[in-house]
Amino acid sequence: MDGTDVEVFAKKSSDAIKSAIKASSTIKRLLVLSVIAAQNDHGIGVLRLNHLTDKFLASAADEVTIVRPCLFYHMWADAVRTAKQDSPNFVSTIHPTDWRVPMVSVRDLGEWSAKQLLDDSKHPPLQTLKFYGPRLVSPNDVKRDLETIVGKEVSMTTISLEKQAEFWAELVPQEYVQDFVEYQTCQLPGGVAVPDFVYDEHTVRANTELLDELRELAR
Template sequence: MSLHITIVPASSRAGRETILVLLESKERPFIRGIYRDPSKAPAEFTKQPNFEAVKGDVDTGTGLDFSGSDAVLYVPPPTYDGTDQGQFATQAATNVEKALRAAPNIKKLVLHSALGAQYNHGIGTLKLNHISDHILKSAAPEVLIVKPGYYFEDWTSALETMQEDPPSFRWPIHPADHAIPMVSVKDVGAYCASALISSAAGTSAPPLPLRYVEIFGPRNYSALDVKKTIEEITGKEGTLITVEKEGLADYFAQGGIPREYVQDYVEMFVAMRPGGIMAGDFEYKETTVRGGIELDEVFRELAGK
């Protein structure tokens, strides 16, 4: 019998990249993608006979049907509707936990988390991941927690403003040469897909104990690396402005972060600066997976060059 895998939310960027890899895999698992709005499932997925899009919501807990699944990927979604991020995380993870415990076939949960999620304070919006990890760490026979660095794909705004006149971009981490782990969400999806496939379905292999892996890109990147990469792609020299701590609240508010979450974003980015609570977590370790996709590959694709 083929492996049955559920992805929730299937609309998350990591979920979507994971599905793309699963659909191409030689194992040909059956994939259930849970969407708040299944009509958003891409046609390239729904036309495949081994994919189904079903309606579900981690906040209300409706539609979280993991029955028949061997493995589940959960990507805790951030909320932007004004609800307290911690309350939302608790409710959503509790709903996912209930659904996992109600599904007798589940062998493995792959839980998308974040760097810094081990801290119970000082990480701002990453409390979402701290809480989800805590609630779900024993919710399936085998649990693998993946902690990616910052997605390269989040920096489309820098690419855009570097093509304006005059070219410039702002970066919320100071100083400009402070390198942080960054990774392509495609590498994250590829890793999650392989972890889901190796969920020992149909074998008598015992489940592995709780594991954490970090997923970084080929190297760490600073604002100066980002500037150089974009300048090479656009052929235009630009100005880099690193935002000082005092300017971060305005930076995020102007970037569209709802007022209720601005301080959480400030705290998360202060945590990544030199001396911040996360600054000691940026070394590659034995448990670090090194992705192969470079920053310039992602930016070239985003820029259509």
């Protein structure tokens, strides 16, 4: 977050990767970790970096797989910590509380990615896949599972649409606030990412449940 133009940064990073692949005689397969909705060139905030990187790297190797998760269960690590305090609570930027979004385990993604890179089967020149957990997850689901883990009621505060800018202003430099607001709201009702929430033939469905991941984070 040093003010570098996102397109300049994306191209510079992608060119370095393409140069390394070209210089190698053994790299034939590339897996690009992207993100949901990165096929869009607007309405996605900071995810524009992924949009550009996906475009620049689409032909960087003989076989390119672009994998697009949405959110990771690990984002609730701080919620696990605060749920274990004397006054159990957590904050969610997902609003309303019953809104479900795709989430997944980082471990599941890592294991799948390793298999994709190492298997002997022939892959298409370019494939784009979504990578989600076994079911969509809402803040209410997180609250329920946290209460299961700590054995008592946990209070939840959600950041409404009107409060998103104020929330992100405490975390990122002012010039990036709107990009982060747009990133967050693209996953909320009416956002450009929402059509991608469906499980279809281009979706890899991982196995780890939210509760299992939260239990590990609580250890």
